[in-house]
Amino acid sequence: xxxxxxxxxxxxxxxxxxxxxxxxxxxxxxxxxxxxxxxxxxxxxxxxxxxxxxxxxxxxxxxxxxxxxxxxxxxxxxxxxxxxxxxxxxxxxxxxxxxxxxxxxxxxxxxxxxxxxxxxxxxxxxxxxxxxxxxxxxxxxxxxxxxxxxxxxxxxxxxxxxxxxxxxxxxxxxxxxxxxxxxxxxxxxxxxxxxxxxxxxxxxxxxxxxxxxxxxxxxxxxxxxxxxxxxxxxxxxxxxxxxxxxxxxxxxxxxxxxxxxxxxxxxxxxxxxxxxxxxxxxxxxxxxxxxxxxxxxxxxxxxxxxxxxxxxxxxxxxxxxxxxxxxxxxxxxxxxxxxxxxxxxxxxxxxxxxxxxxxxxxxxxxxxxxxxxxxxxxxxxxxxxxxxxxxxxxxxxxxxxxxxxxxxxxxxxxxxxxxxxxxxxxxxxxxxxxxxxxxxxxxxxxxxxxxxxxxxxxxxxxxxxxxxxxxxx
Ligand code: F6P
Numbered sequence: 001x002x003x004x005x006x007x008x009x010x011x012x013x014x015x016x017x018x019x020x021x022x023x024x025x026x027x028x029x030x031x032x033x034x035x036x037x038x039x040x041x042x043x044x045x046x047x048x049x050x051x052x053x054x055x056x057x058x059x060x061x062x063x064x065x066x067x068x069x070x071x072x073x074x075x076x077x078x079x080x081x082x083x084x085x086x087x088x089x090x091x092x093x094x095x096x097x098x099x100x101x102x103x104x105x106x107x108x109x110x111x112x113x114x115x116x117x118x119x120x121x122x123x124x125x126x127x128x129x130x131x132x133x134x135x136x137x138x139x140x141x142x143x144x145x146x147x148x149x150x151x152x153x154x155x156x157x158x159x160x161x162x163x164x165x166x167x168x169x170x171x172x173x174x175x176x177x178x179x180x181x182x183x184x185x186x187x188x189x190x191x192x193x194x195x196x197x198x199x200x201x202x203x204x205x206x207x208x209x210x211x212x213x214x215x216x217x218x219x220x221x222x223x224x225x226x227x228x229x230x231x232x233x234x235x236x237x238x239x240x241x242x243x244x245x246x247x248x249x250x251x252x253x254x255x256x257x258x259x260x261x262x263x264x265x266x267x268x269x270x271x272x273x274x275x276x277x278x279x280x281x282x283x284x285x286x287x288x289x290x291x292x293x294x295x296x297x298x299x300x301x302x303x304x305x306x307x308x309x310x311x312x313x314x315x316x317x318x319x320x321x322x323x324x325x326x327x328x329x330x331x332x333x334x335x336x337x338x339x340x341x342x343x344x345x346x347x348x349x350x351x352x353x354x355x356x357x358x359x360x361x362x363x364x365x366x367x368x369x370x371x372x373x374x375x376x377x378x379x380x381x382x383x384x385x386x387x388x389x390x391x392x393x394x395x396x397x398x399x400x401x402x403x404x405x406x407x408x409x410x411x412x413x414x415x416x417x418x419x420x421x422x423x424x425x426x427x428x429x430x431x432x433x434x435x436x437x438x439x440x441x442x443x444x445x446x447x448x449x450x451x452x453x454x455x456x457x458x459x460x461x462x463x464x465x466x467x468x469x470x471x472x473x
Contacts, residue, residue: 077107103170242350
């Protein structure tokens with residue numbers, strides 16, 4: 001295959017010390033690049049102090065990592081601004097949290113243009129380009145304007161809401177149709193893909209043959225669903241090893257025989273952590289026999305802390321954990337262990353394996369790879385139970401989990417009780433069904449399917465002759 005050029009806002013340059021961030025996108029791209037040599041381009045994670053953004057190339061394990069700094073202005077307007085205070089909440093159906101005064105697109109477009117300018121010097125005509133996530137919606141357009149006719153694909157890791165919500169996005173008519181400059185646009189679920197198809201049909205009036213292939217000016221764009229997976233077998237092996245590590249043994253010892261429930265999420269309002277804690281409180285209240293016998297470990301590394309909504313949420317979650325521990329805790333038992341430290345993949349794998357239940361209850365999530373990792377980490381003979389939000393993309397495949405409505409704290413409390421007292425036969429049967437779902441689409445399958453679809457020559461499109469006169473802006 002031609003060279004693969006992956007582009008995302010975050011780039012996980014191998015550090016050599018085994019430390020890593022836990023974002024789903026980075027896990028997926030890193031696993032993909034193990035099988036395809038190429039380039040990974042994006043933000044260095046640094047904010048240049050002197051207006052001068054430096055771009056540098058780091059060669060590691062047969063890959064080139066090309067990373068570029070952001071200026072303070074770019075960082076505020078693009079990352080803290082339009083991407084994370086406007087696009088992120090709206091694409092997660094949270095119009096109430098969108099900062100509408102940040103409607104200015106210019107910083108976001110400027111950084112996309114900067115990425116395109118840096119890529120211009122790197123790209124070869126036969127490179128296959130794969131762009132990831134909501135930070136980079138207009139990147140293909142910026143590259144096309146510089147004359148790049150490569151196959152360019154886009155994958156959205158987060159949800160895409162229905163047109164009724166998407167049209168609340170300031171400047172949506174300038175931004176969303178720019179996705180038509182890609183050859184292939186991939187989504188996590190059929191629901192997300194159908195929402196985009198409806199947007200193109202209703203808002204842009206683009207003709208389509210089958211709601212999968214749309215014609216926009218002189219181009220066609222294909223839309224499809226590619227649910228992102230994990231390195232299932234490898235994660236299972238990691239969990240088996242990690243469960244015997246001194247770190248996990250130390251945690252188990254500290255529980256003094258109590259059952260453990262685990263949650264692991266970036267500190268983000270989409271993850272529903274405060275409501276999850278409320279549900280745990282409701283569980284302790286409704287099923288008092290469990291008081292003193294179960295510990296809920298919530299691992300939540302901080303994220304996007306400079307953004308006001310994140311600061312507010314951080315305070316709310318700490319207060320909730322404090323309140324519950326104050327009300328129910330005893331000198332010898334803390335009901336909730338709330339930890340902001342990030343943990344290595346290995347440590348998490350071991351903790352998942354030793355937990356009787358995994359609580360994955362986002363209010364809205366593109367996929368949620370923690371749910372898949374929790375399943376992969378279990379001992380098939382004595383598996384824990386996954387409690388999963390019906391609003392996570394993962395719920396489509398993992399429907400053998402205990403599916404819950406995360407807003408309904410009483411129902412989540414009931415699911416916790418059910419998970420903790422579930423007979424072994426039922427746990428094994430559910431786990432087997434979940435493993436089948438994981439086996440059907442691991443990370444390799446995801447990347448191969450996307451790249452095959454992207455590099456497949458476009459079908460001869462005689463229907464295109466009747467193309468819409470609507471130009472894609
Ligand atoms: O998976 C969604 C995502 O926004 C990624 O694009 C991102 O890298 C990750 O979550 C973590 O967020 P951030 O890069 O803002 O820390």
